[in-house]
Amino acid sequence: MKTVVIGDKHTVLLFSFAGIEGRIVENENQAVEQVKDIRKSKDYGLLIITERVAQWAYIWINKTRFSKSNLLVVEVPDKQGHIETGKSLSDFIREAVGIRI
Numbered sequence: 001m002k003t004v005v006i007g008d009k010h011t012v013l014l015f016s017f018a019g020i021e022g023r024i025v026e027n028e029n030q031a032v033e034q035v036k037d038i039r040k041s042k043d044y045g046l047l048i049i050t051e052r053v054a055q056w057a058y059i060w061i062n063k064t065r066f067s068k069s070n071l072l073v074v075e076v077p078d079k080q081g082h083i084e085t086g087k088s089l090s091d092f093i094r095e096a097v098g099i100r101i
Contacts, residue, residue: 001045001070006034007053010079015048031056039064039071047071050078 005015005022012022023038025031035057038044047064054061054075064073 002043003046003048004038004044005048006031006038007048007050007076008078011050011076020048025053025056028056032060035060035064039069044071047073049073049075051075052078 003020005012005020006025007022008026009024012024015022023034025034031053035047035049038047039060049057049061054073061073064071
């Protein structure tokens, strides 16, 4: 099963360096369409989505989480940082791995 990331262009670029497929979205309609498309496909096992984009498609994200789907959804902060704490993705990586990127 493949992994896919949905988010802003910076986040998608970052994950592309690790060889992960990405889909750039810039508005609510694009976010909803991409989540729906990924839900339909049986190729994906992990959906990484930025918190801000997840807010745009929260209904479809919740439908995915509470369905019998094999798709795991993980929300990550974008370059602006975590919505509640203001921590950036690199802050989370530094805390988890112990190295600064």
